[in-house]
Amino acid sequence: MNYIDGYVLAVPTANREKYAQLAREAAVVFKDHGALSVVECWGDDVPEGKVTSFPMAVKRKDDETVVFSWITWPSKEARDAGMKKAMEDPRMKCDPSSMPFDGQRMIYGGFQVLVEA
Numbered sequence: 001m002n003y004i005d006g007y008v009l010a011v012p013t014a015n016r017e018k019y020a021q022l023a024r025e026a027a028v029v030f031k032d033h034g035a036l037s038v039v040e041c042w043g044d045d046v047p048e049g050k051v052t053s054f055p056m057a058v059k060r061k062d063d064e065t066v067v068f069s070w071i072t073w074p075s076k077e078a079r080d081a082g083m084k085k086a087m088e089d090p091r092m093k094c095d096p097s098s099m100p101f102d103g104q105r106m107i108y109g110g111f112q113v114l115v116e117a
Contacts, residue, residue: 001112010064010065043067054066059105079110
């Protein structure tokens, strides 16, 4: 069964196109190293919670939008090898100050698919 890398982050709304360009470029690298697909979703109906929520989890500021994304891999083994290669790929190297979001507030993790319908 497939394996998923998922992540949620806050992106300054003004950086939407800059983020989209970075995401398109990164998707090519991930797919070159074995990913089956990369999906990037720009939040447009992401409510604030009272106890928990996506905005609270990423400490979203008023001028930011929540992004919810995932990468599908054929297996955890393919993900482990592919992610390592992707992170070492020169195309993924950039000046952290040029990133269109605050990576310290990004939430991410790897997930086994439990149900796929």
